Amino acid sequence: MSGAILAHARSDQHDRLLDVQEPLAGLHLRCGGELPGTIAVPELLSLTRQVRLTGLPVAGMVGAQDGSDAIAMWVEAEPDGPGCAIRIRSWRATPLIAEEGAIAEQRRAETDRHLAELTAWLDSGQRVMAVTTDVPELAGVAAAMQGGAGRSWTDFLAPENVTHAQPLHWRLLDGAPVTVPGSSRDWRVTLIPQMRPGFEPEGFELLLLSDQAPAVGEPAPLPAPVAARRGLVGRDLAPVLQQPIARIVANAETIRTRLAGPLPDAYADYAGEIASAGKLLLSLLEDMADLEVVEDEGFATTADSIDLAEVARQAVGILGVRAREKDITLDAPPCGPEAPALAEFRRVLQILLNLIGNAIRYSPEKSRISVNVSSEGAHVCAIVSDEGPGLSPEQQARVFEKFERLGRSGDGGSGLGLYISRRLARAMGGDLGVESMPGQGARFILTVPADPEG
Incomplete structure (x- = not known):
């Protein structure tokens, strides 16, 4: 150019x-x-x-x-x-209002980049150019891909349930489950194209992700009942449904924002309803898949060395647009002293996104949400404070129960987010609690173990 x-x-x-x-x-x-x-x-x-x-x-x-x-x-x-x-x-x-669909895709890509355990760069024919990973479990496949530069990435990460000749069109492989040699975990890939307007992609960024924690030490054989319970939603149903629903949402957003051409207001509104319904379905699928994971007898997390303050700032950055849409001020922890912790990065990010997302959903316009980090002995805490309606003592006792929505309806929630978040926090050796008074907002407090060597 x-x-x-x-x-x-x-x-x-x-x-x-x-x-x-x-x-x-x-x-x-x-x-x-x-x-x-x-x-x-x-x-x-x-x-x-x-x-x-x-x-x-x-x-x-x-x-x-x-x-x-x-x-x-x-x-x-x-x-x-x-x-x-x-x-x-x-x-x-x-202005973001004209780019909402693209910005949503960008936020998803940023989140996947944070969670990816292997990143590869591909040329326009999906052939490997370079690979990087710092996960020991993936060192072998990364070395094989680097040594096989110039070959299709599917030679090293075989897409599951695909019998067609490779490589398929990248849109058909984006989000596909793949097999990683030597790993018992379930994996999927995200393909981010490098686009030039009016042309096919000039290359791709491949992200390898897993929703399961890596095994600690030598993997022990699972008891028969656990091995047999693979999870209908997380293992089989969600991967099949997520990709077509995501395409429906993306196309509906393109129509709604009139990026594809002029459209009467009524039809744009219909497209908006389709997109909203699709987003709700995706959210429910993710919640049901997470529910299966956290309730599995073999579920465990990984103790990564993280900076809790930095993870909190990333969560605020991801949800900043949603807060501005409601004219809500969203304050992140200030840059400065770190808050070293031992907890799984992607699970901490998942919990904070849920807490901040809930605060945005239930807080009034022109209010303020603050995310702060503090140390308490052997733990570090992330506190999400809002100026919403608050919770009564009876509601506080119920808010972390499965499928509990406190009588709310029509807000698109499944009643699983806080239940899953508390299970995740406790699996990492921490906890999730709430402090609130009716009419005075709420403070959700995530605690995780401090890193003594941080």
């Missing part, structure tokens, strides 16, 4: 921005980054990391969220010593 260069930047071998010009510098800082500091725009970080690992130049559209605007920029990156030289050639800011 030709045209004037709007901004130059340079990153080092640790993907930190060293020299950067406006407008990228301001966007980086507003996304929570520092100068110098690790690239704070997730898609730009992924692109520069790909360049650094493959040694090949890459160009493509990069999306980001900047307050109430969706940013689309054309980025060119090429190797420059141990790091990358970055050029910005176009910059477009669009």
